Amino acid sequence: MDTQTNVATAHVEDERPLWPALRRGWKRRCPSCGANTLFEGYLKTSEACPACGQEFHHHRADDGPAYITILIVGHLMAPVMHIYFVSLRPDPLVMASVLTVACAALALYMLPRVKGALVAIQWSKRMHGFATDQSGQEAWPPIAEDSNDTTGQHRTPD
Numbered sequence: 001m002d003t004q005t006n007v008a009t010a011h012v013e014d015e016r017p018l019w020p021a022l023r024r025g026w027k028r029r030c031p032s033c034g035a036n037t038l039f040e041g042y043l044k045t046s047e048a049c050p051a052c053g054q055e056f057h058h059h060r061a062d063d064g065p066a067y068i069t070i071l072i073v074g075h076l077m078a079p080v081m082h083i084y085f086v087s088l089r090p091d092p093l094v095m096a097s098v099l100t101v102a103c104a105a106l107a108l109y110m111l112p113r114v115k116g117a118l119v120a121i122q123w124s125k126r127m128h129g130f131a132t133d134q135s136g137q138e139a140w141p142p143i144a145e146d147s148n149d150t151t152g153q154h155r156t157p158d
Contacts, residue, residue: 016032016125024116025116025119025123026116027116028116029116030049031119033052036049055129058129059122059123059128065111065115066111072110077106080099081095
C-alpha cells in the first residue's frame with residue numbers, strides 16, 4: 001500500500017495545470033513555459049519549444065480545431081445574422097456578402113487559437129505522447145503489482 005501512496009503522490013506532483021496551459025495555447029504560446037510560439041506558420045506546429053525543449057510533433061489535434069471553430073463561429077454569428085436582418089432589412093446579396101466576410105474573418109482569427117488550446121489540453125492531460133519527459137521516459141511510473149491481487153488484472157495510470 002505504501003507504493004501506491006507514493007505513486008498517487010507522484011501523480012499529484014506531476015500534474016500540469018489546465019487553465020494556465022489553455023491561456024498559453026490560446027495565445028499560441030508553448031503550453032509548458034509560455035516563452036515561445038507554438039506554431040511555425042499559420043497552423044503548422046513547431047517540432048519543439050526552443051526555450052524548454054517540449055516536443056509538439058506528436059500532438060493529435062487533427063480536425064478538432066476546425067470543427068470547434070465552426071461550432072463557435074456559427075453560435076456567435078447566428079444571433080448577429082438575425083439582428084442584422086430584423087433591424088436593417090438589407091438586400092439579400094448585401095447581407096450574404098457582409099456576413100460571409102465576417103464569418104470568414106472570425107473563423108480565420110479563431111482557428112490557430114483553438115488549435116493552440118487543443119494542443120495545450122493534450123499537453124496538460126498528458127495525451128498522445130505528452131506523457132513522457134524530455135528523456136523519453138514515462139513521467140508517471142506504473143503502479144506496482146499488488147501481492148493480494150487474485151484477479152490477474154493490473155491497474156494502470158490514466
